[in-house]
Amino acid sequence: xxxQPQRLSSGSPLWEVFVRSRRGLSHTHAGSLHAPDAHMxxxxxxxxxxxxxxxxxxxxxxxxxxxxxxxxxKDAFFDPAGDKPYRHxxxxxxxxxxxxx
Amino acid sequence: xxTTTEVDLDVATYCLRLGDDSLVLAQRLCEWxxxxxxxxxxxxxxxLALDLLGQARSLLTLAGVREGRGRDEDALAFLRDEPDxxxxxxxxxxxxxxxxxxxxxLLVAAYAVPLWQALxxxxxxxxxxxxxxxxxxxxxxxxxxxxxxxxxxxxTEESRRRVQAGLDEVWPYAVELFELDPLxxxxxxxxxxxxxxxxxxxxxxxxxxxxxxxxxxVPETSWRPTGGRSGAHTxxxxxxxxxxxxxxxxxxxxxx
Numbered sequence: 001x002x003x004q005p006q007r008l009s010s011g012s013p014l015w016e017v018f019v020r021s022r023r024g025l026s027h028t029h030a031g032s033l034h035a036p037d038a039h040m041x042x043x044x045x046x047x048x049x050x051x052x053x054x055x056x057x058x059x060x061x062x063x064x065x066x067x068x069x070x071x072x073x074k075d076a077f078f079d080p081a082g083d084k085p086y087r088h089x090x091x092x093x094x095x096x097x098x099x100x101x
Numbered sequence: 102x103x104t105t106t107e108v109d110l111d112v113a114t115y116c117l118r119l120g121d122d123s124l125v126l127a128q129r130l131c132e133w134x135x136x137x138x139x140x141x142x143x144x145x146x147x148x149l150a151l152d153l154l155g156q157a158r159s160l161l162t163l164a165g166v167r168e169g170r171g172r173d174e175d176a177l178a179f180l181r182d183e184p185d186x187x188x189x190x191x192x193x194x195x196x197x198x199x200x201x202x203x204x205x206x207l208l209v210a211a212y213a214v215p216l217w218q219a220l221x222x223x224x225x226x227x228x229x230x231x232x233x234x235x236x237x238x239x240x241x242x243x244x245x246x247x248x249x250x251x252x253x254x255x256x257t258e259e260s261r262r263r264v265q266a267g268l269d270e271v272w273p274y275a276v277e278l279f280e281l282d283p284l285x286x287x288x289x290x291x292x293x294x295x296x297x298x299x300x301x302x303x304x305x306x307x308x309x310x311x312x313x314x315x316x317x318x319v320p321e322t323s324w325r326p327t328g329g330r331s332g333a334h335t336x337x338x339x340x341x342x343x344x345x346x347x348x349x350x351x352x353x354x355x356x357x
Contacts, residue, residue: 012139033141034139034140034141035141036252037252039248040248040252043145043244043245043248044141044142044144044145046241047141047144047145047148048141048144051144051148
């Protein structure tokens with residue numbers, strides 16, 4: 001172990017950023033960033049991901065706290081859905097009067 | 102064409118002062134581009150600089166209109182010599198390290214928040230409109246500076262030492278933000294300008310609160326630098342102004 005002080009970036013944990021672009025839509029993953037703590041992560045996210053008015057709400061989550069599916073489990077997780085096209089709601093005629101579907 | 106009144110000239114000078122403060126601090130912050138401690142902070146600092154530049158553009162444009170001599174924002178930003186630029190010396194001081202830059206940001210933002218809040222109620226409608234936009238920007242600037250000063254002050258031994266040293270260096274210059282002169286007195290009487298005494302009270306409370314949270318000492322000083330408002334500047338200022346103005350002066354009328 002070295003005793004040298006760590007540089008800010010390498011010493012700061014990684015955060016995943018989710019941005020809601022407008023009311024009514026869900027938060028969408030926008031990217032990730034480094035920050036020393038949650039407070040700064042939120043502010044960095046504001047500067048990095050909403051500077052062109054992309055958002056009305058931001059979530060930041062420590063990357064280490066995200067539980068992700070493993071590539072090894074890909075077959076068991078996703079392939080069984082492959083031969084079930086009837087789950088797509090494409091077998092219905094949508095009446096013209098129905099809006100916002 | 103309307104005639105320029107004494108009040109117009111006073112407002113023009115007031116806008117020049119505020120505009121020059123923003124312009125010069127924006128230019129200083131730009132020196133951090135590609136040099137920040139982390140990529141995220143690089144973007145954050147440039148965002149602050151762009152806010153300040155936007156304020157400067159509006160203020161210099163308004164100054165030019167009220168002055169009535171046909172000078173636009175570019176003429177005022179790029180074609181005035183050092184003795185005609187009237188920013189406070191605090192904003193022209195060299196950045197130093199990141200701790201010192203953040204210490205200055207805190208002192209300036211803690212002043213800018215009550216300033217623009219007060220100017221939202223200015224009897225000058227144009228100035229009030231500029232204030233309406235700036236007040237949201239500087240609220241974020243204060244939040245940003247506060248976050249860093251607290252983290253550096255209450256951080257490692259080294260970060261604490263550096264931000265305290267930076268604070269001690271820039272602190273004396275803050276008094277210039279609150280100077281009162283006959284021009285300001287006239288504008289305050291008309292409800293155009295903000296009263297610096299009231300700003301200083303709010304500023305002091307804000308700054309002391311942040312420094313307490315950051316476990317930093319409030320510097321003690323009796324030295325009162327002055328002169329920025331009458332065009333007297335520190336040695337570092339000439340270099341800043343040369344870099345700011347050289348493109349426009351070397352290529353008159355140049356545009357993107």
